[in-house]
Amino acid sequence: MTAPGPPRGAPERRAWILTTLRTVGFLSVADLARQLRVSQMTIRRDLHDLQATGRVRLVHGGASLAPRELRLAAFPETEHTEDQERVARHAAGLVGCRDTIVLDAGPMGVAIARALPPSFTGCVLTHSLPALSLLTRERAGRVVALGGEFLPARSAFVGPTTEAAVARLRARTFFVSPSAVDSRGLYAQSPAEASVQRRLVDIADEVVLVATQEAFETSAPALIEPLDRLTAAVCDRRPPAGLETALGRVGVVPRVAGR
The missing domain is CATH 1.10.10.10 (Winged helix-like DNA-binding domain superfamily/Winged helix DNA-binding domain)
Structure with a gap:
């Protein structure tokens, strides 16, 4: 043929x-x-x-x-569900107007970037290309891009260059949005992304899990961190009983974003 x-x-x-x-x-x-x-x-x-x-x-x-097409190509609008937007709005409400925060790769990081209030004049660190595109066009405050090798599957930067960029930084809060969560920990789809997320956990005073039910029903191969690295969690609904119990053992009571 x-x-x-x-x-x-x-x-x-x-x-x-x-x-x-x-x-x-x-x-x-x-x-x-x-x-x-x-x-x-x-x-x-x-x-x-x-x-x-x-x-x-x-x-x-x-x-x-173009930036608009980058955002749509990376995360189609159908991926920004109402549940994700509710979680993002709740998470943004935890941010002080002058805080330094870290946004993870994936649709949730972009949703939080969009949900930051106009009064926010702090600093955002991120390796998410769509989040960078949105923040540099539409938001006040400083933006620090964590560049490196581009990972198309997540529209994010990973690898040694990204990790080196993280090493000398500090943040108040890292909003981590893993691909999967269970009673043993947080998981990413690739070891390269998990490695960057571990470095971001290390530089943050607080690590807030932001997740919808999908993350509790999905599996992923690369362990990021065990649950005891979390300081808070924001979800669209209560986690499964076993996971909620495991979170309770490490002192985390999930906040359920209101409808």
Whole structure:
């Protein structure tokens, strides 16, 4: 069977460019011209048209997604559920107006960034690219980006460079949003992300679990920390009995965000 050729018409090419950018983050003009088998002038024309719609940002030698598209590509609006928003609003209510806080990767970190009140003038540390995009556009206060190797599955930075950036910092509160939680601890989907989350736990005076029921029903392979590193928890509903008992043993009484 013959493999399908590259898209030929302008609408098809531009759709292909957007889809590929959501996966790889950046595409050079030269690479696009080669893959799509058109001239670089044609590619520049496509990119300028995409930039005019607010979906692509032209950078030196190529293009990346515009901030709005980055946010949507990383965490579609359907992932920001009402339950997540309720937990995020409750968590944001725990933040002092001049606090230094850490936001975790994932939809919950973005939801908390959005829920911070206008009076917040403190500092936010985060390795979440969508949270950084939102905070630098829409919020007052300082933002510290914890850069490093980009992990597309979480739209976040991980690895030794990220961990080195964390090492000399300090925060009042880390809002940790793990992929899974059980009576033994908090879990991430990858060892690289779990390693960054452990470093963030180490620099925070308080570690607040922010989670919806999904985290209690999911498993993940990489242990971040045991439950005794938590100082508080905010959930959309009461955790399962065994987990609630385990949290109680370490002095954490989950706060259930009101409807």
